[in-house]
Amino acid sequence: MTASFSDFRLPESLMRGLARCGYREPTQVQAQVIPLAMDGVDLMVSAATGSGKTAAFLLPTMQRFMDVRKAQGGTRALVLVPTRELARQIHDHFMQLGSYTRLTAEVITGGEPRAHQVAKLRRNPEILIATPGRLLELLDSHHAELGDLEILVLDEADRMLDMGFADDVLAIIQHSPPERQSLLFSATLHHRGLAKITDSLLRAPEVLVIDPVREQHPDISHQMVLSDDPAHKRQQLLWLLQNETFEKTLVFTNTRDGAEGVGAFLQASKQRAAVLHGLLDQRERNRIIGLLQSGGIHVLVATDVAARGLDIPGMDYVVNFDLPRSGDDYLHRTGRTGRAGAKGRALSLVGPTEWNRMESIARYLNLEIEPFSITGLEAKFAGPKRRKPTAKRAGSGRERVRSAEQRDKPKKKHRLKDRKSIGKRRKPSSTSPVEAGHTPLRKKQTAREGAGAAKASGKKEPT
Structure with missing residues (x-):
């Protein structure tokens, strides 16, 4: 690994920005990406979240724009991201790294007035950070233009595909000049939809796999608590917040309604908590994140949007x-959690219907998950019942061993003739007419009696 950022020969203003951000030496992803990006190579990078990849693509981009100035022109670099939160986070990184430069950057996302964003674009920022949907709207209405684009970055590309932005990303690529440099960052390069984008985006890319996602993060410990139902989970969560030592906690739910319910419960329990989900407008999102950063709240309940x-x-x-x-x-x-070398802790509340999924996640990520128990709030659910292996009869893999009662019971014998007639309609037996319900002898006797009576009366027997 490169020992120092000075080995990249960055401008003095960027070195001062790095010092302001607290960067002392490059992370692994920065050490590998920055030199190649400075050489103008197209890159396809798989790196775990929290590995420092934002600075890995911002620093070479800013270095190029400082070395080759353009007095006039449009946007020179575009960073596409899946969520508003990630867009604002990258912009905050830029403002810190570029605080001693004259470079400019703007954010274009959904949830903000279009007129305000059009005014941003008229300033011709060198770097534009955007979500695909809103940017494509502005491109189609000719309020945005990418003719001067030199660098196109796709950050969290797998997440964009999962959110259904593939067609929007392809349309945006068509609006940009083909001679641009392209950088793609993704948690995994095995996503089935990536090929659809990479074929249009990259030219003979260099592929880097750094900090594979399935390796355990060395600074995060993983635990799980067994729970019986959502009400039980709420009591366990409250105990954790009241008894565990922490500075800030992020609580994840799968639905907006779930987040609202958990948030209301925590607020009613005197916890300084707020809720973040996709239906909130951008101003409210910014207010809540600001409260968390400043210490106004210490618990954030969120959906995966965060x-x-x-x-x-x-x-x-x-x-x-x-x-x-x-x-x-x-x-x-x-x-x-566990970002930039800090220690973190991740705990999952696992109910009866979630056990199999927890095991699948642990196998997929090769995680060691430590059981954690809360005294007085233990779950009745103790994991799946283990089935006893079924013994098999020697010499036959298909037959199970019969119980003692079955062995002692006399086995009914079946004649070959009975086996052949299984499923067929049984015909009446000729040897037992009475059992079959027929009385042929009685009918013949009655017929003879009727004929004798006819002769005695002189009448002719009817034919």
Whole structure:
């Protein structure tokens, strides 16, 4: 690994920005990405969340723009991200790193007035950080223009595909010049939809796999608590918040209604908590995140909209109130803690219907998850019942061993003729007409008696 940022020969103003941010030496992703990006190579990078990849693409971009100035022109770099929170987080990084430069950057996302964003674009910022949907609207209405674009960055590309932005991303690529440099960052490069984008985006890219997502994060401990139902989970969560030592806690739920319910419960229990989900407008989101950063609240209950992009100092505790739907979602949730070398803790409340998913996530990410018990709030659910292996009869893999009662019971014998007639309609037996319900002898006797009576009366027997 490169020992110092000075090895990259960055301008003095960027070195001062790095010192202001507290960067002392490059992370692994920065050490590998920055030199290649400075050489103008297209990159396809897989790196775990919290590994420092934001600075890995911002620093070479800013260095190029400072070395080659353009007095006039449009946007020179575009950073596409899946969520508003991630966009604002990258902008905050830029403002810190570029605080001693004259470079400019703007954010274009949904949830803000279009007129305000059009005014931002008229300033011709060198770097534009945007979500795909809103940017494509402005491109189609000719309020945005990418003809001068030199660098295109796709951050959290797998998340954009999961959110259904593939077609929007492809349309934005078509608006940009083909001679640009392109950088793609993704938690995994095995996403089935990535090829659809990379074929249009990248030209002979260099592929870097750094900090594979399935390796355990060395600074995060993983625990789980067994729960019986949502009401039981709420009591366990309250105990954790009242008794565990932490600075800031992020609680994840799978639905907006779930987040609202947990948030209302915590607020009623005198916890300084707030709720963050996708239906809140941008102003309210910014207010809530500001309260968390300043210490106005210490618990944030959120849906997965906050799983990407939140980088808040002091976030030392992540609780999965609802278990995430996949291993990748678990990774991004827990990646909100243990960032930049700090220690973090991730705890999951696991109910009876979530046990199998927890085991699948642990296998997928190769995690060691420590059981954690809360005295007085133990769950009746103690994990799945283990089935006893079924013994098999020697010499036959298909037959089970019969019980003693079955062995002692005399076995009914079946004749071959009976086996052949299984499923067929049984015909009346000719040897037992009485059992079959027929009386042929009685009918013949009656017929003879009728014929004798006819002869005696002189009448002719009817034919």
